[in-house]
Amino acid sequence: MAREQLGICAEANLHGSYLLLNALEGQEKALRYKLARIPQLFDRLADHFSEALLTGVVAVGSNYWDLLYPDARPALLHAFPAPQDDNIGLAAVPVDLLLQIRSDRLDVNVIVAQQVLQLLQGHVDVLDALQGFRYLDGRQLTGFIDTPYNAKARQKRQVALVDAARQPLFAGGSYLYFQQLGFNPTVWQRLSQSEQEAILGFEKVSGRLLADGRLTADSHAALMWQQDNDTAVLHQNMPFYQLKQQGLLQLQYAASAEALQQQLSRRLGLGNPAAGHDLLLNYHRFELSAVFFAPSISFLELAASGAA
Numbered sequence: 645m646a647r648e649q650l651g652i653c654a655e656a657n658l659h660g661s662y663l664l665l666n667a668l669e670g671q672e673k674a675l676r677y678k679l680a681r682i683p684q685l686f687d688r689l690a691d692h693f694s695e696a697l698l699t700g701v702v703a704v705g706s707n708y709w710d711l712l713y714p715d716a717r718p719a720l721l722h723a724f725p726a727p728q729d730d731n732i733g734l735a736a737v738p739v740d741l742l743l744q745i746r747s748d749r750l751d752v753n754v755i756v757a758q759q760v761l762q763l764l765q766g767h768v769d770v771l772d773a774l775q776g777f778r779y780l781d782g783r784q785l786t787g788f789i790d791t792p793y794n795a796k797a798r799q800k801r802q803v804a805l806v807d808a809a810r811q812p813l814f815a816g817g818s819y820l821y822f823q824q825l826g827f828n829p830t831v832w833q834r835l836s837q838s839e840q841e842a843i844l845g846f847e848k849v850s851g852r853l854l855a856d857g858r859l860t861a862d863s864h865a866a867l868m869w870q871q872d873n874d875t876a877v878l879h880q881n882m883p884f885y886q887l888k889q890q891g892l893l894q895l896q897y898a899a900s901a902e903a904l905q906q907q908l909s910r911r912l913g914l915g916n917p918a919a920g921h922d923l924l925l926n927y928h929r930f931e932l933s934a935v936f937f938a939p940s941i942s943f944l945e946l947a948a949s950g951a952a
Contacts, residue, residue, distance in 0.1 A: 646808065646816030646940040649683060651699035651744055652897055653800040653878070660776035660882045661753040662822070662893060663743040663760065664934070671767040672712050675741075678763055679704075680948035682743070683941045685763065689756055698747040698756065702944065703820050703936035708740035713947055718806070718814045718937045720901035724908075732912060732925055734823075739771060739934040742822055744880075744895065772932075774824065776882025776893045784883055784892055785827050786927075788844050791879040792851030793869050804878040804897040816940030818897045821904050824884075824932040827891035832927050843923040845869075861919040867910045868922070875903045891928060897938070 667675060679702055686700040704712055706721050724736040745756045761770070784790045795803040808815035832840070837848055845865025846853050853859065859866055880895040898904045913921035939947075 646942040648801075648805055648816035648818075648940050649701050649938055651686075651701035651746060652804050652818050652938060654699040654746065655697075656778065656782060656880075657697060657699075657746040658748045658778045659746065659750045659753050660880075660893065661745040661757055662774040662776070663741075663745070663757060664739045664771040664774070665741040665743065665764070665768040666771050667708060667712075667740045667768050668766070674767050675712060675764070677948045678767065679741075680941075680944040681763065682760060683944065685759055686756070689752070689759070693747070693749065693752045693755075696747040696749040696752040698745070698752055700746070700756065701742075701744040701820075701938050703742040703744070703822075703938040705738060705740045705742070706935040706937070707738040709937060712740075716813055718817065718819070718901070719811060720905075721819065721935070721937050722901065723935055724933050725905075732921060733930060734933040735930045736933045737771075739822075739936075741768065742820070742934070742936050746880075774884060774893055776884050779883045784881070785829060785885070785890055786832060786840065786844070786924075788840070788846070788848055789851040790881050790892075791868075792846060793853075793865065795876060795878050800878055802899070803876040804899060806899050810900075814937075814939065814943065817943060818899065818938045819901050819904055820898075820936040820938055821894070821896040821908070822932075822934050822936060823894045823896075823930055825892045825894060825928040826889060826931050827928050829890065843927075860923075862913075862921065862923050864922050864924040867919065868907060875906055877903055877907050891931070 682702050690698040706723050709717055709721060724734050743760055745753050747753055782790055804818045806814045806817045841848055845859050845863030853865060878897040882893050884891060884893050896904055911922040
């Protein structure tokens with residue numbers, strides 16, 4: 645049975661660190677070996693700092709997958725499509741590797757990032773290092789609860805992890821969309837609470853879905869809410885804040901590429917043109933978008949040994 649990376653379905657933490665890396669030319673053999681060691685590094689530090697509840701994820705970019713693992717590719721692993729709405733740009737960037745580090749101690753995240761970069765030194769360049777944090781009781785900077793409709797408990801694994809019956813080699817892995825969205829708080833705060841709730845589609849304090857009479861087809865909840873496990877997506881979002889820039893680091897994990905593609909299409913107003921795009925995008929802008937696959941630990945180890 646494939647061993648999934650524990651960070652995919654882990655519970656929320658206080659701090660998230662995200663390393664966006666590009667591989668140096670000709671380093672594939674060394675990276676296959678060293679990427680397989682990173683989950684061991686996570687486990688060792690998680691034991692040492694047990695109170696921090698540390699977890700991590702290693703993910704490989706869709707553009708880099710064939711170079712790193714040329715013998716097999718997850719089904720329908722593609723780059724972002726070009727948006728058809730000129731007002732909404734996805735800012736798609738080809739990123740070779742993503743390392744997600746989450747814990748309840750920022751200093752532990754720093755230690756982990758340092759050791760990961762030391763392990764990969766000479767094989768990668770750092771494109772960016774982003775830092776997210778838990779805001780209030782799991783809210784976005786809009787003041788609303790982040791994804792109150794997210795999968796819970798055992799349902800997370802059904803939603804996020806590839807089924808062995810569908811893709812045996814990639815069982816326990818997960819498709820991942822990573823997006824950085826900038827947020828304009830000045831414009832947002834001019835809206836009344838009722839106007840904000842109409843845009844999100846759920847109540848600001850409780851997170852309850854609005855009644856049918858108030859829920860519009862282009863609200864965030866109407867376009868993102870999913871009841872069907874085959875098209876559901878697991879969110880692991882975190883706000884970020886800098887002096888001149890703030891917003892949301894959005895991580896969406898799914899058991900199939902189709903689930904992510906369908907949700908993005910709905911959000912951009914492509915799935916049901918009559919509904920329009922997600923109203924929340926009028927107050928956010930995509931600053932970076934990248935597609936990844938997070939393979940199982942079993943796959944990483946097999947590939948490192950040359951058996952995959």
